[in-house]
Amino acid sequence: MSDQKLFGNLFLSVGAMKAGTTWLFNVLNRHPELHFTPEKEIHYFYHRYVDTGILSEQRRLEQARTRYLERFDPAQANIDRIRMNLHWVATYLDRPVDDFWYRNLFTLRRNETYGCDFSNLHALLPAEAWPRISANCDRLRVLYILRHPVKRLWSHVKFHLQVTNQLEALKKWGPGEIERFARQHFIWENAEYGRALRRMKAGLGAEELKVIFYEDLHADQRGMLASIEDFLGIRHVDYPTQILARRVNKSASHPMPDFFPALFAQDVARISAEVEAEGLVLPEAWTA
Numbered sequence: 001m002s003d004q005k006l007f008g009n010l011f012l013s014v015g016a017m018k019a020g021t022t023w024l025f026n027v028l029n030r031h032p033e034l035h036f037t038p039e040k041e042i043h044y045f046y047h048r049y050v051d052t053g054i055l056s057e058q059r060r061l062e063q064a065r066t067r068y069l070e071r072f073d074p075a076q077a078n079i080d081r082i083r084m085n086l087h088w089v090a091t092y093l094d095r096p097v098d099d100f101w102y103r104n105l106f107t108l109r110r111n112e113t114y115g116c117d118f119s120n121l122h123a124l125l126p127a128e129a130w131p132r133i134s135a136n137c138d139r140l141r142v143l144y145i146l147r148h149p150v151k152r153l154w155s156h157v158k159f160h161l162q163v164t165n166q167l168e169a170l171k172k173w174g175p176g177e178i179e180r181f182a183r184q185h186f187i188w189e190n191a192e193y194g195r196a197l198r199r200m201k202a203g204l205g206a207e208e209l210k211v212i213f214y215e216d217l218h219a220d221q222r223g224m225l226a227s228i229e230d231f232l233g234i235r236h237v238d239y240p241t242q243i244l245a246r247r248v249n250k251s252a253s254h255p256m257p258d259f260f261p262a263l264f265a266q267d268v269a270r271i272s273a274e275v276e277a278e279g280l281v282l283p284e285a286w287t288a
Contacts, residue, residue, distance in 0.1 A: 030237065
């Protein structure tokens with residue numbers, strides 16, 4: 001009988017939202033030691049420890065219909081790929097949604113070292129969730145990417161308006177409307193890097209958490225990817241240049257208003273100080 005714990009080796013990316021996690025997912029998805037399910041962001045731990053509505057039956061049915069039950073041309077499709085996709089969808093729609101449900105989403109994993117789950121909502125988990133997750137893992141590794149607070153926040157605002165078909169509002173809104181929108185909990189909480197770091201550090205061992213900066217990641221892509229591979233204890237891969245250069249999940253092209261940074265200047269100073277208080281050295285771009 002295997003002594004493996006329920007989740008085995010688990011690699012979680014925890015955000016921050018609009019800080020390059022989708023780019024990293026697309027790159028690391030090519031690593032032979034990393035197994036990703038068809039869903040980049042499963043959100044199970046947020047469901048378990050924060051809000052069960054995120055994985056309600058209706059939400060999962062909507063996801064299955066719009067994202068996973070893709071149309072395919074029988075003359076062109078690979079039958080094994082379609083069969084595996086349908087198998088995974090059946091598991092995703094299973095019940096109850098519990099730790100065994102989550103474990104079963106990775107049953108197509110073969111010899112890969114880690115199962116991987118890149119959900120930005122992980123950064124919002126309470127501190128007490130982390131030791132419980134870790135206890136179910138043979139090895140847990142958690143990666144948190146931070147981006148300049150103002151640039152990340154503007155990108156997040158644009159992206160949310162874009163996906164909800166409200167982007168035209170930016171042409172009409174003034175400082176008050178934009179600030180009220182950005183300070184809504186579901187957006188603003190992603191900006192509170194210090195809070196997230198304190199929660200994770202309170203619940204994770206030092207060897208389980210790695211924090212990097214978006215600016216450093218894209219200044220030295222290969223070097224930072226190698227540091228992530230070292231953190232995971234997996235071999236280095238020579239990723240194709242065209243994959244590294246590809247931009248994914250871009251927010252709409254809309255210039256940041258000149259007044260935007262001033263709206264959040266005091267918050268950014270506080271958040272930056274909180275990040276430094278956790279022993280991190282801010283990139284020059286944050287202080288320029």
